[in-house]
Amino acid sequence: MQQTMDRASASATPPATVTASTPTLSSGYQKVAAAPGTRLYFVNLRDGQTVSNPVKLVFGLSGMGVAPAGVEKAGTGHHHLLIDVAAWDANAPLPVSDQVRHFGMGQTETTLQLAPGTHTLQLVLGDQNHIPHHPVVASERITVTVK
Structure with a gap:
């Protein structure tokens, strides 16, 4: 299922690795709350905003913590940055690409070199398996413009 995700925040169930209300994917994996x-x-x-290369991005997160991929810890996740991505599957691991x-x-945080022009940027929090919560x-x- 492809979904365009552009919400600034999400209301959710209490932090837990698995709850009765978190959906189970067709693979049998139960999403993390x-x-x-x-x-x-x-x-x-x-x-x-108009920016210049190199472009520094600082990620903000409130309400949950940050943990490395592969670490299963309730109430945490890790960042994914989507560059010029309009739609993505919220029920699958986020793919690795440019x-x-x-x-x-x-x-x-990170520093990027982006081609001059207009770009969209979006952050997505993923669980230990890179699947969105x-x-x-x-x-x-x-949308930012790189000069």
């Missing part, structure tokens, strides 16, 4: 009121955002960028950057060591915790999709 997100904490209520969790919010994911860009600390230093805003929609419509457009979907994984920060599986628990990083909370339930409900999805994603930042607003912002």
Whole structure:
């Protein structure tokens, strides 16, 4: 199921690895619950901003913590950065590509070289297996112009 995710925050069930209300995927994997009121955002960028290379991005997260990929710890996840991605599958592991950057060591910032022009950026919090939480915790999709 392809979904366009561009919510600035998500309300959710209490933090837990698995709850009765978290959906089970066709693979048998039960999605990890997100904490209520969790919010994911860009600390230093805003929609419509013009930036220069290198572009520094600082990731903000409130309501949950950050843990490296592969670490199963309730109330945590790790960041994924979507660059020029309009739609993605919220029920599958986020793929690794130039457009979907994984920060599986628990990083909370990065510096990128982006081609001049307009780009969309969005953060998605993934569980220990790179699968978005339930409900999805994603930042607003912002547009920046690189000069």
